[in-house]
Amino acid sequence: MPRFDPRYHRQALLPGLGEPGQERLALAHAVIVGCGALGCAVADHLARAGVGTLTIIDRDVVELTNLQRQCLFDERDADEGLPKVEAASRRLAEINSLVRVLPLAADFNAASAERLLPAGRGLAVLIDGTDNFDTRFILNDLAVRRGIPYCYGGAIAARGAWAVFTPGEGPCLRCVMPEPPPAGSVPTCDTAGVLGPAVAWTAAHQAAAAIRIITGHADGLAGTLHEADLWAGTSRGVRIERDPACPCCAGRRFEFLDGARGVRAVWACGQNAVQVFPDRRTIGGDDDETNDAGHAIDLSPLGERLRPHGEVSVTRFMARVTLRDERADDGGPVLLSVFPDGRALIRGLRDPAAARVIYDRYVGA
Ligand SMILES: [Zn+2]
Incomplete structure (x- = not known):
């Protein structure tokens, strides 16, 4: 001691x-x-x-x-x-x-x-x-x-x-x-x-x-x-007050710790990229796996925020940036594509956790 x-x-x-x-x-x-x-x-x-x-x-x-x-x-x-x-x-x-x-x-x-x-x-x-x-x-x-x-x-x-x-x-x-x-x-x-x-x-x-x-x-x-x-x-x-309907401290449902909720990163081998899915909202308590389409990312401001970090292109379908400060597994650039539903495709990294870091850093979860 x-x-x-x-x-x-x-x-x-x-x-x-x-x-x-x-x-x-x-x-x-x-x-x-x-x-x-x-x-x-x-x-x-x-x-x-x-x-x-x-x-x-x-x-x-x-x-x-x-x-x-x-x-x-x-x-x-x-x-x-x-x-x-x-x-x-x-x-x-x-x-x-x-x-x-x-x-x-x-x-x-x-x-x-x-x-x-x-x-x-x-x-x-x-x-x-x-x-x-x-x-x-x-x-x-x-x-x-x-x-x-x-x-x-x-x-x-x-x-x-x-x-x-x-x-x-x-x-x-x-x-x-x-x-x-x-x-x-x-x-x-x-x-x-x-x-x-x-x-x-x-x-x-x-x-x-x-x-x-x-x-x-x-x-x-x-x-x-x-x-x-x-x-x-x-x-x-x-x-700030306690919410008697709080799923966590009142309901003692630990959805994020138990992995039922939260951002997921998955290696998509066919695309040679890691796909990152934003948190999905289960509707009415059933196990609907669809992403929450209730919110859509506005891609133009995201594109603007990404502009200092590399070459950006924004279309109606995606915002894409070649990240200047990130290294891919092969030493080349990391390519980040973000879709209106918040899903992202991160090319150049095999490790889902590493891709997750990129997502948190540039898209924000
Ligand atoms: Zn609570």
Whole structure:
């Protein structure tokens, strides 16, 4: 058991923390899903604060374009193309060798979630460092099923948002957002950009919330969604309520974690491409497999958003882009075609999980 270390002196001076709080932190196990900008910043805070065990899950490698905001990585990591969790773990060990970091270079999805985070590990908090709502719905399902507080966070452009969803005490993510936003309807960091300080604001609140949860000072955390615009210099808190009809926390149906819902990526060998299907809506509870045709992606704005990333062509039938910054399996370009129903065809990659990353990055789920 890690003992109180003098490095924590200034933190232990805080009322409500002290050596007992420090002891609780040392015994705690926090999980960070996604080691991008938010995940890096939260991991940095929690490692310095002395959270005993940090599991960090991410499937990406460090790239040069990450360095503007992903604070655990440097040019050497990008040159080496190191997996983000390995680079993070190396850096965190230099920051605080008392902390045990468990790096998991894996795709967190419905099929892998329970295996990556087996029950019985005494997880204190699940921290959201993801960049898409599909993964967040899986995280939310897992949090509610296991009764673990979930620290939601998101940052895009100059805006940040965070909330704590505590099972049994307040709403869950699905109470507030019953359905993931339709594919292609929300901007992503890769299309809209992101301001580093917007990430810092969001991650600081997520990390502070995690420390409060672990040390037993979580009163009043649940029930508010906090938002800020770092460019305008404004912030606000919005009251959020439990939905008695919520399929997740009221109905205890974990559709995203169980794989009944969510984005699917499938290798289509005849087309030498991976097909990505947006979430399908089951209508009236039957198992209708058709995609939700109720929403159609407007291809022109999507084409505009994709224009900085390569040569784009938009027709009535599809938006197509040759992605300049992505490498296909054979070293050539990756060709992304998006159809009005949100379906995408990604040519050049065999691995459905890798294609899924492209989809989240450029179309948004
Ligand atoms: Zn709910």
